[in-house]
Amino acid sequence: MNDLLEVEGLTKQFDDFLLNNLSFTLPKGFIMGFIGPNGSGKTTTIKLILNMLNRTSGKIKVLGLDNVDNEVLVKENIGGVFDSNYLLDNWTLIDVEIALGMLYKNWDKNKYMSMLNKFKLYPKKQVKELSKGMQMKLMLACAFSHDTKLLILDEPTSGLDPIARDELLDILSEYISDGERSVFFSTHITQDLYKIADYITYINNGKLIYTGTKDDFINNYRIVKGDIKTLTQEQIDHIIGLRRYSSGYEGLIEKGHLRLFKNELCENVVLDDILVFQSREVCNG
Amino acid sequence: MTIKEIKVITVYVTVITVITVITPESEVNMKIIISNLSDAPIYEQIKDQIKSAILNGELNENELLPSLRQLSRELKISVLTTTRAYTELEQEGFVKNVHGKGCYVLSRGSELIREQIIRDVESNLSLAIKSVRKANISDDELRKMLEVLMEVFDIE
Numbered sequence: 001m002n003d004l005l006e007v008e009g010l011t012k013q014f015d016d017f018l019l020n021n022l023s024f025t026l027p028k029g030f031i032m033g034f035i036g037p038n039g040s041g042k043t044t045t046i047k048l049i050l051n052m053l054n055r056t057s058g059k060i061k062v063l064g065l066d067n068v069d070n071e072v073l074v075k076e077n078i079g080g081v082f083d084s085n086y087l088l089d090n091w092t093l094i095d096v097e098i099a100l101g102m103l104y105k106n107w108d109k110n111k112y113m114s115m116l117n118k119f120k121l122y123p124k125k126q127v128k129e130l131s132k133g134m135q136m137k138l139m140l141a142c143a144f145s146h147d148t149k150l151l152i153l154d155e156p157t158s159g160l161d162p163i164a165r166d167e168l169l170d171i172l173s174e175y176i177s178d179g180e181r182s183v184f185f186s187t188h189i190t191q192d193l194y195k196i197a198d199y200i201t202y203i204n205n206g207k208l209i210y211t212g213t214k215d216d217f218i219n220n221y222r223i224v225k226g227d228i229k230t231l232t233q234e235q236i237d238h239i240i241g242l243r244r245y246s247s248g249y250e251g252l253i254e255k256g257h258l259r260l261f262k263n264e265l266c267e268n269v270v271l272d273d274i275l276v277f278q279s280r281e282v283c284n285g
Numbered sequence: 286m287t288i289k290e291i292k293v294i295t296v297y298v299t300v301i302t303v304i305t306v307i308t309p310e311s312e313v314n315m316k317i318i319i320s321n322l323s324d325a326p327i328y329e330q331i332k333d334q335i336k337s338a339i340l341n342g343e344l345n346e347n348e349l350l351p352s353l354r355q356l357s358r359e360l361k362i363s364v365l366t367t368t369r370a371y372t373e374l375e376q377e378g379f380v381k382n383v384h385g386k387g388c389y390v391l392s393r394g395s396e397l398i399r400e401q402i403i404r405d406v407e408s409n410l411s412l413a414i415k416s417v418r419k420a421n422i423s424d425d426e427l428r429k430m431l432e433v434l435m436e437v438f439d440i441e
Contacts, residue, residue, distance in 0.1 A: 029354075030364060173358040196357075198365040213365050215326070268324060 001064045004028050004150050004182040005049070010058035012044055017206060019044050022058070024201045024211040026150075029179035031172060033197035033214065034186040035271065037279050041206045042186040046154050049184075050080065063149060076106055079143020083155040085135045089128035093121060093138065104146040115141035133164035140171060151175060153185035157193060169196055194271045204278065214271075221274055225250045226264035235260055241277030241284065252277035315343055315351070319360055327362055331370035339379060339390055340398045350380060350388040 005026040012019040019041045026032045036042055047053040049060055051071055060067040062074045080086075087096055093116060101107045116123055119137040121130070130138060136156055143151055151172070157165050172183050173196060187193055194214065201211040210217055224239065228249050236242060238260060239251035252274065258266060317334050319327055338344040350356075353371060357364045371388055374380045378397055380388045417427045 169361050173361055176364070177354050177358050179354060196361055196363055198363045214363060215328070215366060215369065219326070 002027055003061075004063060005032075005184060006059070006061040006064075007045075007049070008059040008061075010045065010048060010060060011056045012041075012048060012053065013056045017041070017044075019048075019206045020208075022203065022208050024208070026182050026184055026199065028182055029176055030198040031176060031183040031185070031196055032199040032201060033193060033271075034184060034201050034203075035188060035275065036186075036203040036209075037275065038188065040204050042188075042203065043154055045203070046152060046186060049152065050075070050078070076104060076146065077149045079140075079146070079148035079151045081136060081139040081143060081151070081153040081156045083158055085127065085139055087127045087138070089126065091127050093123045093125055093127070096127065096138070096142065097123075100142055100145070107146045109145075112141060112145035115144055132159045133161065133167075136160065136164065136168065140168075144175075149181050151181070151183045151185075153183065153187075155187055156185060157187055165193070169193065172196065188275070191270060191272070200271070202275075204282065209278070217274070218269060218271060220255050221269045222253055222255060222258065222266040223250060223269050223273055223277075224253050224261045224264050224266050226261070230263070241280035243280065252281075317356075317360065319362070326366075328366050328370040328373070331356075331367065332374055335370070335374060336379060336398050339395050340402075342395075344390050346390055346392040348390045349386075350390070352387055 003025040007025070008023050010019065010022040017039075022041075022045060024032075034042055034045070044053065048055050049062070049067060051068055063077055065074055067074050087099075091099070097109060097112050100112075101109060113123070116138075119134075119141055121134060121138060121141065127135070127138070156168060160168070172185075175181055176183060185193065185197075197214050199212065200214045200217045202209045202217070226248060228244055228247075231249060238253055238257040239249075240253065242249060242251040252269070253261060253266070315335075315338050317331060319330055323330060325333075335344070335350065344350075350371070351359075353367050354364060357367045360367075371380070371382065375382050375388070378393065379391060381391050382388050413427065417424075
């Protein structure tokens with residue numbers, strides 16, 4: 001079994017939103033970034049993986065097992081970190097240990113205590129007394145205390161300062177370093193996380209736009225900037241998210257169309273650029 | 286742009302990852318520096334630096350490169366990026382990947398790089414000759430120029 005997470009033809013129909021036929025796989029030992037603008041269906045997908053929503057159709061397998069048929073076993077192996085924490089505010093961190101220890105068969109109390117120690121979390125503190133960054137670390141500590149194979153993070157970095165984000169990177173790299181575990185995280189910005197991601201899955205408006213290696217994804221695009229007077233119709237047809245301003249224009253192009261832009265400035269992109277220009281293209285119609 | 290914004294940008298600009306990688310088995314002390322601003326992709330930066338480490342003797346024949354996952358973790362970069370750097374080094378004949386053991390430096394690695402550099406030098410010199418012919422400068426003058434430049438370079 002090489003793929004820790006397999007999603008095939010996943011569809012969820014809401015009254016006002018459709019997650020349409022989403023497919024991707026995350027191999028063992030790697031980190032996948034799950035990106036897309038707000039409201040594109042990222043959290044819906046994660047809720048479907050965790051069986052917090054019923055899917056309309058499609059398949060989800062975690063460690064080769066169907067996530068609904070084998071829900072308990074699957075969840076023993078998944079650790080989750082979310083934007084807001086799921087623990088009761090007036091619990092102390094010791095209460096957290098007692099509560100989760102009852103839920104997970106493979107819960108390891110010593111591991112939990114040593115994680116608290118490592119993350120400098122004081123066991124007698126209450127959940128509500130923790131800062132945002134500490135709450136994230138608490139959720140990570142919980143996830144690591146029941147020997148998970150797959151870590152799912154939903155917008156883990158929103159509201160974190162750069163130091164906490166950097167610490168998260170370290171923790172994630174360490175988590176996958178034995179090659180046996182994988183990380184699936186959704187996010188919409190944060191440059192630093194993009195550096196360590198091996199794979200990218202990009203959705204917009206409920207549809208899959210790209211899934212594959214991050215390097216291929218980034219390398220496939222360039223930003224072009226030039227003089228509006230020399231802009232031809234053929235060029236316009238191949239520019240994604242064209243923006244004109246008084247002294248020139250800018251837009252995103254695919255590498256294959258570079259030959260059309262020999263006299264223009266073509267720059268490498270970062271992931272944010274692709275998202276911004278693609279969304280602008282959708283708005284431009 | 287406000288002064289504060291400019292400051293933020295300068296801070297970003299100066300961020301460069303410097304990491305000394307120490308492989309546990311052979312205790313190689315190889316330096317790899319990743320620039321976030323360079324146009325060269327990260328895998329290429331890794332490749333180039335391993336090549337120069339082989340050439341200048343920092344890495345010797347049969348020495349083990351740091352493991353893929355160790356290097357990725359320390360540089361905080363994607364495992365696939367490091368994999369690509371190592372795969373291309375192997376394809377070009379500098380290292381040998383032994384499954385389950387790691388990546389070894391091959392004996393002909395440094396020879397290959399030397400050849401590559403000689404080719405680069407030759408093509409650069411050819412460019413100089415081309416320019417000289419265009420401007421009707423004599424061959425002796427060109428030799429003189431080269432000698433002067435070499436002297437200046439050595440002094441610097």
